[in-house]
Amino acid sequence: MTRIRLVASVVLLALATSLAAPVGAPAQSAPIKIGFLAPLTGPFAQIGKDMVNGNQLYLAEIGGQVAGRKIEVLVEDDEGNPATALNKSRKLVEQDKISILTGGMLANVGYALQPYIDAQKIPTTYPVIAADDITQRKPAKWIVRTGWSTSQPMHPFADWVLKNTKYRKIAAIGMDYAFGYEIIGGFQQVFEEGGGQIVQRIWAPLNTNDFAPFLAQLRRDADAVLALFTGRLALQFVKQYEEAGLKGKLPLLGGGTITDETVLPQMGDEALGLITALHYSQALDNPANAKFSRAFEASAGKIASYYSEATYTNARWIVEAIKAVGGKAEDRDALLAALRRVDLKESARGPLKVDDFGNPIQNIYIRKVERVGGKLQNTVIATYPGVSQFWKYKPDEYMKRPLYGRDYPPCKYCQ
Amino acid sequence: MIGVGALVAAAAVAPTLPSYPLTLLTQVAIMAILAMSLDILLGYTGLPSLGHAAYFGTAAYAVGILATERQAGFLTCLVAGVLLATAAAALFGLVAIRATGTYFLMITLALGMVVWGLAFRWVSLTKGDNGIAGVPRPDLALPWSLAAPLPFFYFALVAAALAWAALGTLARSPFGLTLQGIRESETRMRALGYDVWLHKYLAFVISGGFAGFAGVLWAWYNGFVSPVDVQLVTSVETLLMVALGGPGTLAGPALGAAVIVFLKNFVSVYTKRWLLILGAVYIGVILFAPRGVLGALRAPRR
Numbered sequence: 001m002t003r004i005r006l007v008a009s010v011v012l013l014a015l016a017t018s019l020a021a022p023v024g025a026p027a028q029s030a031p032i033k034i035g036f037l038a039p040l041t042g043p044f045a046q047i048g049k050d051m052v053n054g055n056q057l058y059l060a061e062i063g064g065q066v067a068g069r070k071i072e073v074l075v076e077d078d079e080g081n082p083a084t085a086l087n088k089s090r091k092l093v094e095q096d097k098i099s100i101l102t103g104g105m106l107a108n109v110g111y112a113l114q115p116y117i118d119a120q121k122i123p124t125t126y127p128v129i130a131a132d133d134i135t136q137r138k139p140a141k142w143i144v145r146t147g148w149s150t151s152q153p154m155h156p157f158a159d160w161v162l163k164n165t166k167y168r169k170i171a172a173i174g175m176d177y178a179f180g181y182e183i184i185g186g187f188q189q190v191f192e193e194g195g196g197q198i199v200q201r202i203w204a205p206l207n208t209n210d211f212a213p214f215l216a217q218l219r220r221d222a223d224a225v226l227a228l229f230t231g232r233l234a235l236q237f238v239k240q241y242e243e244a245g246l247k248g249k250l251p252l253l254g255g256g257t258i259t260d261e262t263v264l265p266q267m268g269d270e271a272l273g274l275i276t277a278l279h280y281s282q283a284l285d286n287p288a289n290a291k292f293s294r295a296f297e298a299s300a301g302k303i304a305s306y307y308s309e310a311t312y313t314n315a316r317w318i319v320e321a322i323k324a325v326g327g328k329a330e331d332r333d334a335l336l337a338a339l340r341r342v343d344l345k346e347s348a349r350g351p352l353k354v355d356d357f358g359n360p361i362q363n364i365y366i367r368k369v370e371r372v373g374g375k376l377q378n379t380v381i382a383t384y385p386g387v388s389q390f391w392k393y394k395p396d397e398y399m400k401r402p403l404y405g406r407d408y409p410p411c412k413y414c415q
Numbered sequence: 416m417i418g419v420g421a422l423v424a425a426a427a428v429a430p431t432l433p434s435y436p437l438t439l440l441t442q443v444a445i446m447a448i449l450a451m452s453l454d455i456l457l458g459y460t461g462l463p464s465l466g467h468a469a470y471f472g473t474a475a476y477a478v479g480i481l482a483t484e485r486q487a488g489f490l491t492c493l494v495a496g497v498l499l500a501t502a503a504a505a506l507f508g509l510v511a512i513r514a515t516g517t518y519f520l521m522i523t524l525a526l527g528m529v530v531w532g533l534a535f536r537w538v539s540l541t542k543g544d545n546g547i548a549g550v551p552r553p554d555l556a557l558p559w560s561l562a563a564p565l566p567f568f569y570f571a572l573v574a575a576a577l578a579w580a581a582l583g584t585l586a587r588s589p590f591g592l593t594l595q596g597i598r599e600s601e602t603r604m605r606a607l608g609y610d611v612w613l614h615k616y617l618a619f620v621i622s623g624g625f626a627g628f629a630g631v632l633w634a635w636y637n638g639f640v641s642p643v644d645v646q647l648v649t650s651v652e653t654l655l656m657v658a659l660g661g662p663g664t665l666a667g668p669a670l671g672a673a674v675i676v677f678l679k680n681f682v683s684v685y686t687k688r689w690l691l692i693l694g695a696v697y698i699g700v701i702l703f704a705p706r707g708v709l710g711a712l713r714a715p716r717r
Contacts, residue, residue: 040687041687041689041690076683076684077683077687077689081643082546082637082639082641082643083637083639083643083644084679086637086639087438087439087442087680088680090434090435090438091435091680091684094433094434094435094438095433095434095435095436107544107545108544108545108546108641108642108643111545111546111548111639112546112548112637112638112639112641114548114549115548115549115638115639116638119562131545133545138548176536177535177543177544178543178544178545179544405538406538406543
């Protein structure tokens with residue numbers, strides 16, 4: 001017994017000493033530390049890799065330093081799990097003494113970190129996390145979103161459909177979680193105000209293996225179908241939609257992720273003609289994007305997606321803010337203010353600035369899948385410049401309405 | 416004895432630690448309660464449950480909802496969380512206790528998925544996938560606010576010590592000995608006149624209640640509750656903590672909890688392949704110490 005006790009106390013002591021990591025005061029000439037969260041294991045590992053690569057690409061372009069100081073990026077795996085993300089943030093903020101926190105992919109990670117970020121007063125950017133309420137009804141003072149809010153592309157998309165097509169009755173099918181609700185809800189809000197009707201709403205579980213039963217339910221008397229899927233489900237849905245013989249009869253519209261560049265290279269002719277809306281397309285024709293997407297493909301060995309663009313532009317955003325405070329990244333209030341003041345005249349996804357709630361005002365692109373040079377791409381067929389997350393509504397009136405959800409807006413025209 | 420030593424040592428070194436390792440130690444204390452509660456089923460009664468996150472999560476959700484929507488205080492949250500978890504276990508136990516072995520595993524897994532489904536789909540109550548954020552830590556009217564890492568660590572440590580004492584007393588009581596008898600030979604216990612079903616059922620309910628206790632602390636600790644807390648991975652991880660540390664001892668699962676929490680959080684800093692290392696540790700333990708780390712340490716003295 002005594003031997004075991006001895007062993008146990010030795011182990012504990014060893015543990016304790018290894019934990020007591022040295023705490024150094026950050027000097028002005030020391031590197032600026034950026035904490036970067038991404039899901040590097042689990043189902044979202046590929047996207048996490050894109051995020052890390054996009055970030056590294058921009059920092060490599062500027063030689064890894066700004067305002068005479070080196071930039072040090074500490075990448076941590078959040079596993080796409082809010083509790084892990086919290087742990088890793090604590091490590092980055094309290095132990096590594098980072099100046100800025102960034103990254104994260106899933107909505108629940110975004111919501112979970114909010115109270116911690118505000119309590120620690122650590123300047124933070126969200127390049128990918130899109131959940132509407134992070135910059136709407138529950139804004140966090142210390143978070144600036146450099147990506148997009150979920151329903152932001154869908155408001156103009158509905159406007160475009162009303163003005164450019166004859167579709168007035170649309171059946172919607174989406175993934176059964178918050179991201180799906182906000183995509184479909186954003187579209188429905190503007191579409192129905194403009195005289196359109198969502199005549200059906202189907203929510204498919206995230207672990208759906210076969211879409212046949214859902215496709216059988218889709219109303220054949222609708223003018224078009226609006227679909228929202230991501231990853232594996234996007235590939236499968238588009239494929240099965242064609243196999244069911246629906247493609248010729250019911251034109252397919254979608255939320256941007258159904259054909260984003262993480263899935264598009266694995267699709268075939270079944271995706272041709274699919275029209276979607278997002279704040280980015282790899283096929284976007286501007287000099288900044290040409291430079292970015294070529295460099296990304298060369299360094300990462302795969303086509304750029306909105307995830308890699310997000311962290312690439314996000315890195316630039318952070319660097320601009322650090323420049324604006326003259327490299328004094330430790331002055332948290334000044335850095336936060338600078339992050340909120342960033343105004344990029346040209347970026348890979350077009351001009352960017354921030355609204356009062358911390359969300360970018362940016363171009364929204366209506367894209368159509370076409371085959372160019374043998375490869376599928378999201379050709380931009382229309383551009384809505386400078387779109388706010390609130391579309392044309394007044395922010396306070398917009399936020400009086402509930403968050404888009406499973407049952408909101410109510411499906412008035414569904415039977 | 417090891418347990419007491421560990422508790423005292425942890426309490427002694429805590430004030431010298433920076434805040435990040437301290438929050439990890441807090442997590443160890445909470446996970447230790449969860450692992451010990453599962454051990455009552457797995458180690459003492461021989462029932463491997465794959466749905467333990469259900470009770471843990473039910474309690475966490477109870478706290479999350481009550482604390483954010485009703486501004487409920489310490490006692491209300493604690494009592495409601497533990498009671499709801501106990502009630503869930505009492506309900507599920509009726510279904511699960513009929514089965515043994517693999518079938519028990521399957522049924523508890525399915526029941527656990529039911530709770531996960533509720534957390535995910537009952538959006539009006541649970542906020543679905545987004546989770547409930549901003550759960551405040553309770554105000555105990557003490558001079559130290561639990562919002563700071565050190566007081567909350569002591570709070571969790573005291574909770575773990577209480578749970579450990581309670582479960583230890585339970586395990587050594589005639590009831591606990593009967594459970595171990597059932598684990599060794601159910602038919603013999605039945606022949607001796609024990610109500611096997613009732614004993615297993617009570618063990619299931621008590622175990623669920625303590626898992627709920629851990630869930631209450633977890634909600635306060637993270638300030639956030641989401642379906643991730645209820646999902647299968649959480650149940651599996653708990654099972655691994657018990658198996659790694661040594662089922663049938665209470666200090667074992669606590670040790671397992673410590674090993675897993677620290678492996679996860681430290682190894683992943685140095686390599687993206689940390690899951691590989693974790694996997695190797697599991698396989699190593701199963702091959703060389705099938706009764707867990709503590710089981711292996713104790714074996715030669717038998």
